[in-house]
Amino acid sequence: MQAVKPSIHKITGINIATPKGYYASGLHCGIKHKKLDLGLLYSLVPADAAGVYTTNRVQAAPLKVTQENIKQEGKLQAIIVNSGNANACTGKKGLQDAKQMQLETAQKLGIPSHFVGVASTGVIGEHLPIEKISAGIKDLVLDDEIKGSIDFSQSILTTDTVSKNTAYTLKIKDKDITIAGTAKGSGMIHPNMATMLGFITSDANINQSDLHSALSYAVDRTFNCITVDGDTSTNDMVLMLANGMAENEELNKNHPEWELFLDALVMVCEDLGKLIAKDGEGASKLIEVNVEGALTDKDARVIAKTVVGSPLVKTAVFGCDANWGRILCAAGYSGVSFDPDQMRILIGDSEVVVDGEPVPFSEEEVRNYLKGQEIHITVLLSEGIGSGRAWGCDLTYDYVQINASYRT
Template sequence: MEFTRIDGGVCAAKGFQANGLNCGLNPDRNKNDLGMIFSTEICNAAAVYTTNKVKGAPILVTKKHLETTGKKARAVIVNSKNANTCNADGEEKAQKMCELAAKELGISADEVIVASTGVIGQILPIEPIADHVKELAAGLAPENHDKAANAIMTTDTFPKEVAVQFTLDGKTCTVGGMAKGSGMIHPNMATTLNFVTTDVAISSELIQKALSEIVKVTYNCLSIDGDTSTNDMVSIMANGLAGNTEISEENEEYEIFRKALYEVLMNMTKMLAKDGEGASKMLECTVSGAPDQDTAIIVAKSVIRSPLFKCAMFGEDANWGRILCAVGYADADFDITKVGVDLASAKGSIAVCRNGSGVEFSEDEAKVILGEDEIYINIDLGQGEASAKAWGCDLTYDYVKINGDYRS
């Protein structure tokens, strides 16, 4: 099955509209801080949430809404600059955001997914949102997907949108989405805020199954700084407007949809890794030859989250011992004496380790390879057929600068 990348992001699928604007939460009037997504038809919906014990109020409200409606939704309202987390009135404010959106859209508040991102522990002022939600809804249009993508950015340096088109049951179908995230990323469910839409007709049960499984091998394999956010969420809405026969069992059509969803989530994951706070390099670690996929995931994530390894990549230093160190403390069972490591980029590939020991290589050649802005770490465990990838970025001086004055 071929998947064609198309423009349109979260509004690429039929029947979806979006908008974003600055309501005053962010004092920089050039940056949007309030966004909305709307489907002209009711959607089957699914979501995954942060596993942090501290959960943002919007997550608690969204979970209740999807439980109340039997996993149905029609809209998303989201703000940046303020996470609405650890506040006594947090759930009340999150519910109020849903009610404000619902009133303008002519739907039930329970059909609204709500999300927030930004500083934790500061009271969310509802007045700016209330004063601008009418304008926000009035400006909904498919072409305004970029305004919504801009509205969810915090320390992000660029908006993140992906959409793919494909054929299913003889119908042209689309999956698209938008994401935000640059720091406080080390998920164990999903990462950051991610909103996905599709015009595929698929049951709520199967869309939840596909989302949960694909999050495990995409967003859950991303680490920027080792901190799991309180507000992480991925949601997906499917309105069925493509006209395919609804997917209600795990058949060939389900597998095609699942692969399309993987294409979108995997590419947004790579965008998030590339835009890590202060990052100069995107890192992709592929572990092959593993006895099972879980082992491959554990090893890949162990390497990608290692601060010492990340610093070495910033310095363009082929210090492969740090990679072996991270492989060695991974909580999985395998024989370290069979492990091989290669470092690669657009400038070529170089072997640095075989059978758990170093091999001779040119430091000058390695320096050229590591001088690129996308680095690939290829690890072969040599003891199975399973594989997995994990993504991250280097650790730079700018990361400390950004997080030293994040609230200012």
């Protein structure tokens, strides 16, 4: 677990609308059977915006529209999201539909349409039921902080079993700043963003181009370090808004408290990433792999991601089997160069491999440890001081069941 720095405080609850000037809402417009499927996030004033998008060659229509919007002034004031239908592989009509969602939201709120971001998640290849969405947009009411936050965080879910929320506050000089986040994602989760949506709000006043750097930095170390099944989707996106309403002295890369802000943002993204990994389709456990002693931090992250993504490691954890060989083997095929004869591996606190060879350990103790809900695997190398972590989940019968019949 990452220790919370004394100057950064965690806020409990569901709080995407907690930072100053934010409102949220969610309702059922009829794309799904019963659950909420349309959400709106709104800032009283235009907010500096940054986005990180799927690297998939196939990008869904709403991603194209949102990227274009942010390019114009680097600002967003609202985000409209639907779940149940991804508006991906839907051609020209798909683009029109995304633009219509954007336009109608802008009209309702009385703001320029390029201040509205659009996101969709769900089944791909089917056209949006745009009339239902239009009617839904009309019905959306910006609720109070708690109800709005709850409804919005629910409205973006698909196969998720829980909504995913976190928030932290910190002081920049004498001003309190809040960063809050909500995310969805369960299957198709992999490095480089996969059927994952993340929304982060902050009332920080922050230099616009540095906001983008900060988000990229945080996403690389968190969302891009989670994997459920190695599949990367067409619709992934993390959007961050910072509306400046905390009235702090402008944050930028040279500000003495920039690192503190970055730490808080990483904490928000890490919490959401771990919540997604833990809620992986069919998952029964969260797995965290920590790699130290690599040549670089990036090398360490690559090894960590490879180990946590190995189906054989995942099934071994599911079966509570202390199969250190699979951990060692996955590290070996990560593509990163290291000396296997100096490798150490721990499962929980139990050392299982030293200098590349197994050492005696209590099978029973490790088996009991593996029955827990959060499994830590540590890989220690002797190449340098690079470190990195990655998160995933076990591979279970339920994963197969969920995905053998998703569409039908």
